[in-house]
Amino acid sequence: MKYYPPKHRQEGFHCPHCGVYASQKWLRVLSGVSQDNLKRDERFDICVCSHCGQRSYWYKQNLVDPPEVSVVPPHEDLPEDCKLDYEEARSIFAASPRASAALLRLCVQKLLLHLGGSGKNINADIKELVEKGLPILVQQALDYCRVIGNNSVHPGEININDSPDVAASLFDMINFIVEDRITRPNQIQALYSRLPENARSAIQKRDSTSSSA
Structure with missing residues (x-):
């Protein structure tokens, strides 16, 4: 899931309010x-998200409200x-990459419960x-989050506040895990369920015969 950050006068990007990629309507200020002497103020812009309807405010081509978040939104x-933990992070x-990483560690712990773990x-x-x-790439992504998250709670070899890019990468890792373990299986299952019932029964019979042979 590619992230398109808010950009001045761009027609579409991920909204800083709702986090959804949507078209944006720009308003002049x-x-x-006096009302008889109004003219366009080039310093200011107002942008309205077509998805949530909320406004963002810009000054000299920079987003000032809400404060820009420079990391990717959560996977849908x-x-x-x-x-909840992801958005708080x-x-x-x-303000604090280290505190953000600690919250993402909690996020991963909860996510593991959904993947078949105990969550403890x-x-x-x-x-x-x-x-x-578990595929090795997903294992490596989980262990990456675990090690970086542990460093945020119990400082070790990695100073996360001095390396915010390390904390930022946790967001991408979590989204990768969700895409691989949740989204893709759901997509395949949805497509497979659309096959004719007799075709699915034949497949099930074939596989049960193979396992008993």
Whole structure:
């Protein structure tokens, strides 16, 4: 999921309010000493999101309200209980990458519950999922989040406040995990369920015959 950050006079980007990629309507700002002497004030712009209807305010081509969030929004299939932590991590990222990473560690812990883990111990859950056949790239993404998240809670070799790009990468990793473990299986299952019932029954019969042979 590519992220398009808010950009001055751009016709579409991810809204800083709702986080959805949507078309944007730009409004001119007029100023003057009286209504008879109004003219376009080039310093100011107002932008309205077509999805949520909320306004963003710009000064000299820079977004000033709401404050710009420089990291990607959550994957649309991220479970709601995880999404709360993700959004909070986004909102404080600029002020404290370390605190943001700590929240994302909690987000990953909750996400593991949705992936078949206990949601109690990240390391143990990853080990259990690997034993069940978790793809290596997903394992590496989870362990990346685990190690960086642990450094945010118990500072070690990585100073996250000095390396905000490291904390920012956690958002991408979480979205990758959701895409691979939740979105793609759901998409395939939805397409497969549209096959004729007799075709699906034949496939099931074929596979049950193969396993018993």
